[in-house]
Every structure is written in C-alpha cells, then in structure tokens.
Amino acid sequence: MSEAKLQLEAVDKIYNAGGARQVHAVRSLDMTVAPGEIVALLGSSGCGKTSTLRMIAGFEEATRGSIRLDGREIHRLAPAKRNVAMAFEGYSLYPPLTVRENIAFALKSSSLSKTAVAERVGEMAHMLEIEDVLDRYPSSISGGQQQRASLGRALIRDAGLYLLDEPMGQLEPQLRALLRGRIKFYIKERGLTAILVTHDQTEANALADRIAVMEDGVLQQFDSPAHLKDRPANLFTGTFIGEPPMNVFEAEVRADSGRLRFGLSGGVVLDYAEEEFSEALRRTLAQKLRVTLGVRPHAVRLAAEGAPAEVTANQWLGDQTHIAARFAGGSIVTVEHHHAPYAKGETIGVVLGSADLHVFDSQTGAAISHGGALA
Template identity: 65%
Template sequence: MSYLDLSSVSKTYGGKVQAVKDLNLSINTGEIVALLGSSGCGKTSTLRMIAGFEDVTAGEIRVNGTAIHQLPPARRGVAMAFEGYSLYPPLTIRENIAFAMKAERLDAAQVETRVKDIARLVELEDVLDRYPSSVSGGQQQRASLARALVRKADLHLLDEPMGQLEPQLRALLRGRVKHFIQERGLTAILVTHDQTEANALADKIAVMEDGELQQFDTPTALKDNPANLFTGTFIGEPPMNVFPAGMRRENRQVIFGLGDGVSLAYDEARFSPDLRDRLEKNRDQIAIGVRPHAVRLSEDGLPAEVLVNQWLGDQTHIAASFAGGSIVSVIHDRAKVQAGERVGVSVAPEDLHIFDGSTGTAISHGGQLA
C-alpha cells in the first residue's frame, strides 16, 4: 500500500486561478519523489497543501490511509525546507536547527550530536554560531535544509532545497542528501525546476505543467517513454527535436514526410504491426520526436545545413536547418563542421518518439506502441 496518497486534489485561488487540477499521486514509504515543472505549474502549491499551508479546494490527502488535509500543519508530522529559507532571525544557525527538534524533547547532548551531524552533512560547521543575517544565501539555504532533515518526520518536504548553491557543492550535497534520506528510510518530496537535480535525487519524478500532472515515473522511463509531447520536450537537455509529419506506406516501407519535402523512410519490419495500424489512423497528424543525442551526422544522411557549432567543453551541440525547421545534434567530441556547411542527418527507427500531432499523446517509442 502506498504511504502518501493524493486523490483528485485541486487548488483554486480566489475562485479563479486553478493552480492544481485533479492531481492523483501515490508515494511509497522510503521513496524520494520530485515534483518537476516550470514556474507556476502548481508544484509548490501541491507541496504546501501537503504541508498544510494551503487549503485543499477539492480532493483528499492521506498518509498511511488517514486523511490529513483537514489537520493543522503541526499535527501532520511533516518537516519542510522552505524556498525562502525562513530562518528565525534572532537565533543562531545552531539554534535554528536545534529549534526544529524541540517537539521531540531530547536532552541537550542528543540535540547537540544531531545538529553537529547534520551540519557536517551540509557543510555548515563553521557558521553554526552565526546569525542568519550574517551568512550567505547559500549557507542560509543549507541551514534551512538541515533544519528540515534533522527532524524525525513521517514526510520530508523540500522546496527548491539547493537552488542557491554553487554547482560543485550542489553536486556534492545531492549525493549526501540522497544517501542520508535512503539510509534512514525517509520519505521525501522535492520540488524543483532543475531536472538534473530531480534525476539525481529522486526515485520517481512527477512532471507537472499548468496545474496538471503530465507523467509520474522513474527518471529513465521519463526519458525513454515520455507519455506526451510536453514531457518529451521538457525532460532532456538539450530538448528533443520535434517535427510535424505525415505518414504513408510504400513498398513495404514506412515513410514519414517532414517539412520541405524531406522524408524519413524505414523498413516496415522495424515497426510492430499494431503500431503500423495505429499510425495509419493518424497518418496526417503525427509529430516525430528525436533526442539530440540520437541524431547522427553522416555523409549519406538527409541534407541539412549547419547553423551553429557550439563546443561546451565536454560535448558539441550542432544546430542545423533541416526539414523546414532546425535540428540539434549532440556529439561527444569536438566536431569540425562549420556554419554554412552541408551535413547528412540520419535517425535510427529505434530512436523515434512518435506523438499524436493534435493531442500530443505518445503513440510509440522506438518502434513499439507506447
């Protein structure tokens, strides 16, 4: 049985703005789940409803089968790291962290040990006796994270817990925090707009957009089997290339006509029979998606003209005009091609993501029905 259940949860602000629409989500004990989405997608509203700082307009939130959405925050057994840090200014960092454990009624030595342990984890030992106003934003954020993690709670809610940290520290803390959470078997929900963070920390990711849950799956599944065009283009860096297309069958081949008379032709055996039937139904309304890593540049491919060649230090991003639009390819090495040069583009059938062109729903991934 799942541990935290959100069933048909909706949030409407002022009777007009629908921040969260009919959200269903089940989280198991010991899972780390990321709510991922762009600003205003409803992820923070969802988190605050779980914490109890926002009323649930409709629906239910249950922990261990007990409805908690009517309870005051104090009785929900949740710990939270706030996006705005929200440290209490008159207390030192140490007191701020210790303060969170007050309800547990520990003796001073135990509190001290736990504060020290958590401070070591988030690299805050040096500033424990300073006041929030005299430490940097990144340190305040780590203090806020420490204050949430130090508590023994049923559920840990982390709202953008690492947004202000410098990249090296962020990478280090991701590993440590994940280890800390897993080691103690804690259940955590993380809100972020950074997919690297979500991928690194979370067991499962809930992708949200416009108040609606788009897909709830493991990071790998999100990447390999996006449920719709939104998740497909939202997950992955650089984003997936998408082309509107039509489909026809000729000479035992499946041919996708892209813009500008360019077409991708494949042996029909590469597509399962039921997929071929499904594609027939949608023949004029198809969107073809290809991950930049799967775009191969070769002599004998379809014609494209290089627009930009960007070397990022560890990989090259090449943007080329292709089929009436542009296509981005990632190469794990320096590439010599220059802007204006002609290159050939090819895509293997197993790398194709095919979506319904009108609804955006996924039809197939790699030749198999989605």
C-alpha cells in the same frame, strides 16, 4: 525515523474561487508516494508544483480532494499536527537564534539529551558544510548558508514526511552537486519519505526515484527518470525532459511496397522498412494522416548518406559538441561526444534511426510509439 505512505486523491486548488480572476492552480491530482520514496515535482513556474507542496504541508487549503499520510487524513489538520517537516525556499530561520539553535530547535520536543542533540546538530552541519557558521546569526550569513541551515532544520526532525521546496536553489553548482549525493544518501539510509519541488531537471534526476512532471496544474506523467526520457507519455513531457530538448517535426505518414515513409517539410522523407516497426504500430499509423515525430539530440547520427542539413551553430562544451542545423524547414540539434569541426554554413548528413523515433498524435499530443513499438 518512520516511513509513511502519502496519497493525494482528486486534489484541486483554486485561488479566488468564483472571482473574476480565478486561478485553477492544481487540477484533479492523483498521486501516491510509497514509503521510503523520494519524489520530485518538476515543472516550469506556475505549473502547480509549489501549490501542491503547500497543500500537503497545510499552508494552503485544498479546494477539493483528500490528502492522506500513512492512512490518516491530514488535509483538514493544522500544519503542526501533520507530522511533516518542510524546508522552505525562503529559509524561514528564526532571527534571534544562532544557526546551531535554529537546527536544534526542531529537536526541542524530543527526549534527547543535550549531548545527543549537539551530536546530531554537528553531524547535520558537517553534511551540509555549515560547521563554520553554527554560532552565527541568520542575518550575518549568506543566502546559500541560510538555505542549508533551513534544510538541516527540516532533515534533522523525526517526521513522517519531508517536503523540500527548491532546497538548493541558492547554491553554486559545485556545492549543489556535492550535497545532492549526501542528501540522497541521508534520506535513503534512514528510509525517509520525501517530496522535492524543483525546476532543475538535473536535481530531479539526481535525487528522485520518480518524477511528477506538471504543467498548467495537470500531472502530465509520474514515472522514473529513465522512463520520462525514453518513454514520454505525451509531447509535452517529451520536449520538456531532456537537455538539449527533443527535436520535433510534423510528418505525413505513407505506407506502400513494404516501406513506411514520413514526409517532413522541405521535401525531406524518412524512409524505413516496414519490419522496423511492430505490426500493431503499423496498423495504428495506417489510420493516421499526420503525426509528430520526436528524436533526442543524442540519438541523431551524422553520416554522408543522411538527409542534408546546413550547420547554423557549433558549440563545444568541453566534453561534447552541440551542433544546430537547418533541417526539414526548421532546425535540428545533434550532440557529438567529441570535438566536431563543422563550420557554419557547412552541409552535413542527418540520419534518424527508427529505433530512436518517438511518434506522437498531432492533435492530442499523446504518445503513439517509442522505438518502433506502441507506447
């Protein structure tokens, strides 16, 4: 199977262009997917990720820009001529054909023998746990089984690019976890290039080499899962990525007597030694009156000497405790990796280390620093 490089340059998608209800679904999207790479398009409903996938597949026309696959312009080609395999969220199986015939249909134009086709279909069915429904028709199987059959029909093809639109959205969590590992191994073992559309962060993190975070048609950040969490490019990415979400506070910046202080609402002051921050960051912060601070719940420490917070909720999830508390005129969430016995109304001490702070520009949302150094 072939590896292929995908390039999107200044791609726009405008629905009802010039009309009263014009929708600018994708805005000047630039993105390059390397051969053999798995990329996830991640975002909330209406962010433009599905429109992007459909433009690559050829089911939507790009309003502006170009799409190249392995150096070949494909944005003006019919879907069948793009050498792209796609698994739809809506299954799109052929009703008159059995599941076996649906999956094998993708190999109809190949030079494989009937025996070879049967072997490949069997292997795909085994990987996707649908061996027991191969001889049934789509109307007689569950939505999850139909979705796996659709996924199998796409993955079995010899294509230059594989597009997976919410490919496991109908599956129960246990099966999804099992298949994520199998599907990633299948794609990586064969060096395939794939793009996954999902709203599920766990799925994106588990499957993708890089994740493209989108919002309002704009690519917010295109990076590895680790960098999206540890070095978000802006406040949107910082708060969108991560579960529980990042804690965020507006703060006034003050520097004097070798200390750097962030004044939060409710009289809370975070006080640090200047040397905990790089010189370049200190110079940048000296020009700011207000910033937005972010800290991940897993990085919040509880200690008696910390700033006071009042517990409002305590949830034990079986392997960790999520504690919500009133803090700095708002709320803060912390994660403890043990059963923490704090009761509602109890006062706890919150410590936010300088190495765990993310600082964002309050006006633009752009990241200023992560962990004491410039972003």
